Amino acid sequence: MESWLVVGLGNPGPGYRGNRHNVGAMVVDELCRRHGGQLARHKSRASVATVRLGVGPGGAPGPRAILAVPSSFMNESGGPVAGLLSYYSLEPQHLIVLHDELDVPFDTVRLKRGGGEGGHNGLRSISASLGTRDYYRVRVGVGRPPGRMDAAAFVLKDFSATERKVLPMFIDTAADAVEALVEVGLTSAQQRFHAPAQA
Numbered sequence: 001m002e003s004w005l006v007v008g009l010g011n012p013g014p015g016y017r018g019n020r021h022n023v024g025a026m027v028v029d030e031l032c033r034r035h036g037g038q039l040a041r042h043k044s045r046a047s048v049a050t051v052r053l054g055v056g057p058g059g060a061p062g063p064r065a066i067l068a069v070p071s072s073f074m075n076e077s078g079g080p081v082a083g084l085l086s087y088y089s090l091e092p093q094h095l096i097v098l099h100d101e102l103d104v105p106f107d108t109v110r111l112k113r114g115g116g117e118g119g120h121n122g123l124r125s126i127s128a129s130l131g132t133r134d135y136y137r138v139r140v141g142v143g144r145p146p147g148r149m150d151a152a153a154f155v156l157k158d159f160s161a162t163e164r165k166v167l168p169m170f171i172d173t174a175a176d177a178v179e180a181l182v183e184v185g186l187t188s189a190q191q192r193f194h195a196p197a198q199a
Contacts, residue, residue, distance in 0.1 A: 003064040004053065004182055005090050006031065007046075007081055008098040009122040011156075012071050018158040020142040023171070024098035024122075025069045027140065030175040037067055044083030046070045054183030062183055066090075075121040078129025085130070095135040096178060099123060100155055104141030106163060107170045109177045109193050112137050113186055119151075136181060140174045 037049030
């Protein structure tokens, strides 16, 4: 059974923990909580935990997944991700990156493989380090900044009080999307999580 590397992007340190930019790392924390994983420091400048995700044939545990949060700043995520792929002998097509996405509304999850980085410095660093954009992304929507607020300032702010009320359920949905991607593949996972919201 194939292994996966699941990376949640964010910035290190307690001052950034609640930022919108750190929502990818929050989802990895949720996956660790679900599966009894404990993030521990790794020589590839990341914290990692090894778990089994999803459900395999006959109800057996799903494939091995290395859950990881780089200990570098967001714009230097590529080095740790490349190092982890090398260490675990995995190809980019077995990489899932969780990241905040301005072009997706808050409380919405979108999945894709490849494509551009949309100005996201973490994705840009990963693509440059790997020499390819051909990896999976779980785009965790944070929405656009209000008024004329700078996008960079917006993602480095904590979620609003209103957003924090639904954030746990949103993180839960994003974690479900990762498990679906591993369990049933991209197309089926997209059909499940890209369904239009009910009016």
